[in-house]
Amino acid sequence: MTEQKALVLDEQAIRRALTRIAHQIIEKNKGVQDSVLVGIRTRGIYLAKRLADRIEEIEGSPISVGELDITLYRDDLTKKTDDQEPLVKGSDIPVEITNKKVILVDDVLYTGRTVRAGMDALMDLGRPSSIQLAVLVDRGHRELPIRADYVGKNIPTSSVEKIVVELAEVDKVDQVSIYDK
Template identity: 80%
Template sequence: MPQKAIVLDEQAVRRALTRIAHEIIEKNKGIEGCILVGIRTRGIYIAERLAERIEQIEGAKVTVGELDITLYRDDLTKKTINQEPLVKGSDIPKDITDQKVILVDDVLYTGRTVRAALDALIDIGRPSSIQLAVLVDRGHRELPIRADFVGKNIPTSSSEKIVVELKEVDELDQVSIFEK
């Protein structure tokens, strides 16, 4: 897959996450009753970074959890024809019932991952609200889902692929477009 362009470099990723952190605080009038829940894998790291920025701004910690949506995916049978799905489990250290859950992921595309995450969250508890924060919204929704907080909107064609790389997994921070 040839790389077409780097659309967010390390500084742009940092600025986008700082802006999202401010928007989360503003929309929720602080962080009281908020929990950040990252969708495995890169959503977890983005949620942890948002929590760090929120703590710097507000001077208080926000709870961070991680959500494994493997068993909730609607394409599970396609992805696991010859193997068992690898389930790593969710870890949400606090009851989400009556809390404001901010679901965090790297890329919003068709909306199917978010739908699976909503199902997984509802099985865990009944939040007072669920908000969605994503680093990149690339369009092409198949479900009526939209993000409350977006780092960058990147209109793409279906022949393109967005790749988010984070230091925690990939040793660098950047978002690139590749031609399929």
């Protein structure tokens, strides 16, 4: 990887952003009854779990959390795998999603293709009453008409920059940085 250009979110800023998103989810849905958080592998899962903890602290009632593996739904699968079999880890959603409000959680919203793949995967599992999108970072450059309902931070970037989200559960540190590609 190239040199870090800027640190845009530190541990405290990430915590504040997730707390704000948790409040917005509760407010928009008038509580969390009939709602489920579904994190997109890998970092979206940890963000979903953190949001669930915040929501439970605020509301006093738990919200289910699921994990979604979108590997086989990606439209760039052939480009990414280079003749290797894709590593599929499977989805794990502990509740039926039909007629539930599903909040899809991911770390970065960029072209919209990952989110589209996530929605396709969800629709194969059931028919939610609605799908909402929560992201830690929206960096712009959409290729599909997808918009996040909840955004931790909008970070306008150029196409030659890369946003790197690091979370303690995976990377031993909580931070969001911009790198030059």
